[in-house]
Amino acid sequence: MTARLLTALREIVGANGLVVAADQRLVYECDMLVYYKGMPDLVVLPRSTAEVQAVVRCCAEAGVPIVPRGSGTGLIGGAMAPKGGVMIGVNRMDRILEVDLRNRYAVVEPGVINLALTRSVENRGYFFAPDPSSQMVSSIGGNAATNAGGPHALKYGNVAHHVLGLELVTGTGDVLTLGGVVAERPGYDLAGIAVGSEGTLGVVTKVMVKLTHTAEAVRTAVATFASIEIASAAVSAIIAEGIVPAALEAMDEPIIRAVEAGVHAGYPTEAKAVLLIELDGPAAEVEVQAAAVGRICREKGSLTMRLARDDAERALLWKGRKEAAGAVGRITHNYVLQDAVVPRSKLPTVMAEIQAIGARHGLVVANVFHAGDGNVHPMICYDERVPGEFERALEANEEILHACIELGGTVTGEHGVGMDKAEKLAMLFNQDDLEVMHAVRRVFDPHGLMNPQKVFPSGQHACAAPSVGAGRPVPEGMWV
């Protein structure tokens, strides 16, 4: 970071738009996966596309890495700076620019908080459907960059299904408009490629998103089971009947204990496993589906089923679910978090394998996951103060991922790749596939300055292996 570059950036964003002091930059050294650390040399907080463009051009000229960041709630070692450089925080670009309910879209700046968009339209009967558990703090720009999922992705799809278009400042400082406010996208679907590209193609400066009509009715139920494998089998059976719940979430016994210790959400602590099942749609449909789901769960061995009586009870159940990842700190000092996918029919198998792998390493594995999507989130509990536990947790984590791949799954469900899964892409893609992705990246970012060391296996980088830090106790504010 030369004095010349610093001066140039200060001229663009003003002194208020810079984070210079090391102690203030410390919060930017990692995302919520604190295992990967790398502090930017400077954080800039632009207020407009023009400022982002000017910042990128200065950095590109100086050959300095550029790392975009939303709210920093990712879980992949993504919005952090392993090579230092300039971080572009989009938090001050937080205006909702346009809402068109007749045509069901909104245009927002990237720093708009996910839930804030829903809050701004819900009294008119609409919402922004993607709901990562972090939605009360995560930004729509970050959601788009990581193609975030969430419990309701089962019915409504992940963020890619809700982004109509993007404005992107590329690694060379060009401002591109990809897609638009109508769903059809003539030419190549570059908006689709930008979603989930994790800041490696450019900085998202505007997002055009779909708004969804609020369902007439919602029913939320908690069913208990004698094991997580049995609960998983019920998940397959529900979907196989042609019912697509709004959400279909599973939690095992360690998670239930942690949630109830932390959130008191009303889950039965004696249960070995629960499914949180939400149905929404026209009232008539929801009633019929609720009856069918009840029958299927009973047939598949559910022990109890309880319907939330009112919105307050429903909200509390969801609070428990959404804060589960942070609550796990109640039952363990540390954990390693996995995010992987198996074909839904393989859920019972993989749950049994996960338990076996944990047992083999002498570690508790807690499971809270988007069961309907086959998207598992095993949390391998360990204590960094016990010599060898961390290493065993990492081994178990690796074995779990391999088990998912062997069952026909993939290396990341909704969190993305970042540093954490970069090497893992080689498990899915051959060298030709990866080289094409890398070549596509060069189109947008010819000098490799945009969020370096992310997404691609390091063989694809011109730099060394990622630097990693030590473990750290589980923070409460953390969401899967």
Place this chain on the structure above:
Amino acid sequence: MTARLLTALREIVGANGLVVAADQRLVYECDMLVYYKGMPDLVVLPRSTAEVQAVVRCCAEAGVPIVPRGSGTGLIGGAMAPKGGVMIGVNRMDRILEVDLRNRYAVVEPGVINLALTRSVENRGYFFAPDPSSQMVSSIGGNAATNAGGPHALKYGNVAHHVLGLELVTGTGDVLTLGGVVAERPGYDLAGIAVGSEGTLGVVTKVMVKLTHTAEAVRTAVATFASIEIASAAVSAIIAEGIVPAALEAMDEPIIRAVEAGVHAGYPTEAKAVLLIELDGPAAEVEVQAAAVGRICREKGSLTMRLARDDAERALLWKGRKEAAGAVGRITHNYVLQDAVVPRSKLPTVMAEIQAIGARHGLVVANVFHAGDGNVHPMICYDERVPGEFERALEANEEILHACIELGGTVTGEHGVGMDKAEKLAMLFNQDDLEVMHAVRRVFDPHGLMNPQKVFPSGQHACAAPSVGAGRPVPEGMWV
């Protein structure tokens, strides 16, 4: 086409896999938009990915253009060879390789006919949701290459929403696997970019698609209106209430006349406009929604509404709708077909403008369109035997497209770009946007051999303006 290349290709696909004679190649000179003509020097009909790869490598070595083709039902000047070269017809690659109903996907070769996939799974309660009107003859490979739409795209989404992954042979003969059978796609969404790329990135040799559970109940209604503008306003009102019909199609008076003359589908010939409204889902939901749609249509001025009594009546209504484009030959010698999009709320405005443009040029414009999507298909009727009519039709067509763009729409809804809309992309994208698309193309096809002169404005090509043929009477087998 050198003798050496011909020999090499014969060795790969066998004499039976070649179409050499000019009279046999004639059917390959255009897609269903017969305005654009260009005969390939040779057609090869490979049977496997390995054969496609070998063919592409031979052509690439010889610097000969390569044009992939499915069933040739496109409407964009797409699967035809303006620069000659080798056409790769995928019709003999027509095996359904895998069906996994538990995990709801199928893996098919690109020549599998759209409806054949549904036929193979419907008795087990599933279907392949994308239903372009050509679905009884068009191929899934072609559907994927053009990101085809169809009446039911309103609820179920176009083909991009149903493609999980693709195998693609690039312009250099590399075999890439993009995406996979689970919905999540780590890394860049290259499957998404390949869908809709119209053969300019490579030859699709395998498609992994979602299968959808058949709805419990279906209701189909025909509502009549005093004008197409009033019918269009009812469309907006239905969607604004949060109802997403499975399909919501509009036809105006000239189309109704043509359909009844050709298909006798039971549409009321005295009506000035009809909406064909289909609702599907759980029976309880469908009943409630049918009542709501009836009420909204009445409030918005519908004159009559009729529910199809049985599957036979429903099938006949759909036969009329799906064969409408061919039936227009009953009322005109020729027509120019437009495919454009406006934000749904602008439908009444654009319908009025289309009629005004037609009147100004002294031409009848017939309208059959996917109203729910805002995807219009004006057909500008003319007679090529009347001097000046064709030129006036082209002018009217151009004015209609401009009107759609000015209303916030886009240049193609579901047919794609091909030669027909290549120049039009410049109405939506600036030079930077187009250069990025072109650079992405070079990643897959560095020598520009894959389906040349398609998709990109000719300024992006190193070749002259497209060659165009004369008009031709409307063929009956033609679908929008």
